Amino acid sequence: MSTLLSFNSKKTRFWLKKVLWRHLVGLVVIAFSVFPLVWMISAAFDATGQISTQQLIPLHRGLDNFTQLFSNTGKPFLTWARNSLVIALSAAALQVAIGALAAYSLSRHRFKGRKLTLTTILIVQMFPQLLAATTLFLIINTFGKSFVFLGLGHQLPLILIFGGSALGVNTWMLKSFFDTLPTEIDEAAKIDGAGHFEIFLKIIIPLATPIFVVTFLLSLIGMLNEYLITSVILGLDSKNMTVAVGLQQFIYGQYGKNWGPFTAGALLATIPVLALFIFLQKHLVSGLVSGSTKG
Amino acid sequence: MTTVNLKSISKSFKYALSFIFVLLILIMGAKLFRDKAWFLASFFFFSAGLIIYVYSISKKTPGKYLLPGVLLLTLFHIYPAFYSGAVAFTNDSNGHQLSKQQAIAAIIQDSRVPIDSQPPIPYQTLIETNSSKVFILFKYPDSTYWIANSGTIRKLKTNLKDIAPDGKIIKVDGFKVLTPAQTESYTSELQNLTVELDSGVSLQPQDLEFLEVSKPSFIYKASKDQLVNVLTGEIYSPNNNGQMASSSGEVILPGWKATIGWRNFTSIITDKEIRRPLLAVLIWTFVNAFLLVLLSFLMGLTLALIFNFPYLRSKRFYRTIFITPLAIPSVLSLLVWSGLFTTGTGVIDRLFHISTPWLTHPWWARVAVLIVELWITFPYMFLISTGAIQAIPNEILEAAQIDGASPLKSFTQIKLPLVVRTLAPLLVASTAMALNNFGAIYLLTGGGPTFSNSNGNAGATDILISYTYKLAFNSQEGNNYGLASALSILNFILVGLISIYGLRKMKTMEGIN
Numbered sequence: 023m024s025t026l027l028s029f030n031s032k033k034t035r036f037w038l039k040k041v042l043w044r045h046l047v048g049l050v051v052i053a054f055s056v057f058p059l060v061w062m063i064s065a066a067f068d069a070t071g072q073i074s075t076q077q078l079i080p081l082h083r084g085l086d087n088f089t090q091l092f093s094n095t096g097k098p099f100l101t102w103a104r105n106s107l108v109i110a111l112s113a114a115a116l117q118v119a120i121g122a123l124a125a126y127s128l129s130r131h132r133f134k135g136r137k138l139t140l141t142t143i144l145i146v147q148m149f150p151q152l153l154a155a156t157t158l159f160l161i162i163n164t165f166g167k168s169f170v171f172l173g174l175g176h177q178l179p180l181i182l183i184f185g186g187s188a189l190g191v192n193t194w195m196l197k198s199f200f201d202t203l204p205t206e207i208d209e210a211a212k213i214d215g216a217g218h219f220e221i222f223l224k225i226i227i228p229l230a231t232p233i234f235v236v237t238f239l240l241s242l243i244g245m246l247n248e249y250l251i252t253s254v255i256l257g258l259d260s261k262n263m264t265v266a267v268g269l270q271q272f273i274y275g276q277y278g279k280n281w282g283p284f285t286a287g288a289l290l291a292t293i294p295v296l297a298l299f300i301f302l303q304k305h306l307v308s309g310l311v312s313g314s315t316k317g
Numbered sequence: 318m319t320t321v322n323l324k325s326i327s328k329s330f331k332y333a334l335s336f337i338f339v340l341l342i343l344i345m346g347a348k349l350f351r352d353k354a355w356f357l358a359s360f361f362f363f364s365a366g367l368i369i370y371v372y373s374i375s376k377k378t379p380g381k382y383l384l385p386g387v388l389l390l391t392l393f394h395i396y397p398a399f400y401s402g403a404v405a406f407t408n409d410s411n412g413h414q415l416s417k418q419q420a421i422a423a424i425i426q427d428s429r430v431p432i433d434s435q436p437p438i439p440y441q442t443l444i445e446t447n448s449s450k451v452f453i454l455f456k457y458p459d460s461t462y463w464i465a466n467s468g469t470i471r472k473l474k475t476n477l478k479d480i481a482p483d484g485k486i487i488k489v490d491g492f493k494v495l496t497p498a499q500t501e502s503y504t505s506e507l508q509n510l511t512v513e514l515d516s517g518v519s520l521q522p523q524d525l526e527f528l529e530v531s532k533p534s535f536i537y538k539a540s541k542d543q544l545v546n547v548l549t550g551e552i553y554s555p556n557n558n559g560q561m562a563s564s565s566g567e568v569i570l571p572g573w574k575a576t577i578g579w580r581n582f583t584s585i586i587t588d589k590e591i592r593r594p595l596l597a598v599l600i601w602t603f604v605n606a607f608l609l610v611l612l613s614f615l616m617g618l619t620l621a622l623i624f625n626f627p628y629l630r631s632k633r634f635y636r637t638i639f640i641t642p643l644a645i646p647s648v649l650s651l652l653v654w655s656g657l658f659t660t661g662t663g664v665i666d667r668l669f670h671i672s673t674p675w676l677t678h679p680w681w682a683r684v685a686v687l688i689v690e691l692w693i694t695f696p697y698m699f700l701i702s703t704g705a706i707q708a709i710p711n712e713i714l715e716a717a718q719i720d721g722a723s724p725l726k727s728f729t730q731i732k733l734p735l736v737v738r739t740l741a742p743l744l745v746a747s748t749a750m751a752l753n754n755f756g757a758i759y760l761l762t763g764g765g766p767t768f769s770n771s772n773g774n775a776g777a778t779d780i781l782i783s784y785t786y787k788l789a790f791n792s793q794e795g796n797n798y799g800l801a802s803a804l805s806i807l808n809f810i811l812v813g814l815i816s817i818y819g820l821r822k823m824k825t826m827e828g829i830n
Contacts, residue, residue, distance in 0.1 A: 055638055055640075055696070058654055124383050127379045127382035127383055143386070146390060148816055153401055153789065153801065154394075156401075158397055161393075164349075168352045189386050284652070288650075288652075295644055295645070299640065311707075
């Protein structure tokens with residue numbers, strides 16, 4: 023068959039009429055989605071370090087921004103990265119663990135005040151914690167006078183503060199997933215003599231892995247984004263900062279906006295998160311969608 | 318047999334562990350109690366009691382799962398929220414942070430005026446040999462010699478042989494007496510030195526040789542709770558705003574932190590200076606939230622319809638790329654966006670060959686904020702819309718087709734209502750989130766451009782929470798924690814009401830009844 027003929031075939035005409043434009047829309051939306059990421063990458067490798075006059079393919083390519091980022095002893099990026107990792111991982115783990123305990127009980131047990139509990143933990147967190155920053159500062163300051171490791175400038179109190187800070191959302195997401203797991207499995211285990219905690223540990227947790235992945239991922243990114251309370255509790259000592267707090271110094275610093283090292287650092291911070299998202303995408307999508315459409 | 322043994326071992330291990338945990342909390346509570354941290358100490362004791370009750374006495378299971386969350390929530394959310402709530406009923410702000418006692422002491426201290434009848438008194442400077450602290454030595458009011466610094470004063474027993482003919486002291490035990498030339502290197506210490514005598518008179522070096530004698534022009538009469546200006550005879554009494562005021566309304570600064578009832582709330586309505594910027598902020602808060610949810614839902618739904626097409630290849634690829642905005646930490650991407658929006662030379666302006674005052678013109682700034690917020694939120698809307706569309710049973714659509722419904726009709730009359738009904742609670746939740754979306758505003762525009770009539774606080778893109786934050790921590794005319802707390806309560810009520818409305822509609826909640 024010649025190309026001309028196949029061009030006129032029914033299949034091709036269908037493709038031209040019904041499919042092609044969808045790809046075109048797809049390209050436009052892709053351009054929008056990755057727009058800042060592309061410029062972040064471009065600026066990170068541009069030796070001139072000026073996002074405002076940036077070319078897509080930088081004229082002066084090089085790793086200058088990365089060397090600048092890593093050699094700056096006053097702004098220790100690797101220390102920030104380690105701080106961020108420790109705080110975000112522990113806080114997210116704590117958030118998910120506490121949320122899972124609450125969600126299990128709210129999903130499986132019938133008790134008085136059940137609806138009220140769920141509503142309350144959701145509503146309480148509508149009060150913006152960032153406005154309570156002064157109170158949190160005072161609490162941690164008081165703690166620090168009695169126990170150094172719970173004081174200002176330490177990571178443990180921050181992890182505890184964040185540990186409960188996504189309780190409402192996490193509990194709600196986990197609960198709606200637990201609700202979809204048939205209770206017959208619990209009943210069977212109960213007959214076999216399993217206690218409520220054993221059921222939670224050995225049945226619910228393995229079955230709910232996808233939703234744990236989703237809540238953990240969302241909590242993690244929420245923690246990586248936090249900078250206000252972090253800077254209030256950890257203070258202005260640059261070795262205590264997280265990536266989110268520290269990198270902002272390049273933008274709001276006293277010598278004007280220093281986009282080069284900022285974008286280099288932002289890119290390095292984005293890559294692992296992006297990789298996690300792509301790697302766990304299947305779970306993420308099904309988790310978000312099941313949380314929204316299943317009742 | 319062995320399983321029973323194992324079980325009992327694990328059980329006793331569990332008990333030992335929880336015993337140690339409770340003991341730890343009690344010890345911490347005791348330490349806090351000793352350090353006079355009353356609230357935290359009682360919180361720890363109460364927690365320990367609750368833990369013992371819930372995990373070993375109570376037979377009810379739910380408490381065992383809910384307690385960890387409840388304890389953390391109470392300490393780090395509910396308590397701070399109530400604390401902020403209490404601040405809303407005070408005038409806590411710059412100029413009103415002292416206690417009443419401290420404020421009155423400060424007023425009296427600041428009101429010192431030189432006594433005209435008293436000529437300056439000559440003094441000498443001493444350094445204590447042990448501590449190398451700076452002291453002054455002077456003769457007042459008669460022939461008694463005093464050694465003093467800001468905190469201490471004592472009489473000096475003098476030997477006649479230590480006094481030079483001009484009345485200066487040559488030698489003091491335990492001190493080094495400085496020559497006038499040596500004194501010069503202690504100028505800054507001497508400038509900060511004030512000696513207060515029991516009579517209320519205070520002495521302060523006016524140069525390197527003489528002390529100025531001054532006395533406060535205010536006297537506090539505790540019995541009447543009044544400040545009296547001894548020079549003018551004017552009487553000042555506490556007003557209802559934590560200040561001392563005369564009958565003609567003249568106030569003396571500083572004031573103190575006082576409970577002012579609902580006035581922060583009423584001033585939102587009655588005070589023109591607060592009301593005008595706040596009204597603009599409130600309108601934008603709602604317009605921004607509703608527009609954002611509407612636009613991102615429309616975009617997400619449209620994309621979901623376009624890409625939920627069975628004959629389209631590489632759907633997975635598109636989806637992966639579409640959700641990148643979710644995967645970039647927004648604190649970083651927002652700052653990158655702010656760079657891209659630079660007027661004239663910025664990437665966006667060069668791309669479209671325009672020069673737009675993105676972040677300096679009110680309307681363009683609002684457009685920029687919406688574009689960026691849309692970029693962050695559309696992937697989520699796309700995902701949940703896709704889910705909702707796929708959840709529509711095929712039979713319904715097929716039945717419609719058989720009945721001869723056009724694709725448009727089957728969309729507007731079947732698909733759309735079903736999708737909207739499924740997603741309605743999530744849209745409400747998204748609206749609540751958008752109302753509280755501090756980061757997007759603060760990092761992108763900082764709330765700016767600033768209104769000219771708002772004392773430099775409110776800006777065109779400020780939403781209630783960013784405006785409140787600026788009032789509390791970053792105000793150009795003095796931070797006002799009282800007013801900020803009142804506004805955060807207002808914000809909480811608004812967002813809370815919308816959330817409750819959303820929860821009511823939520824299917825998940827229906828299952829609970």
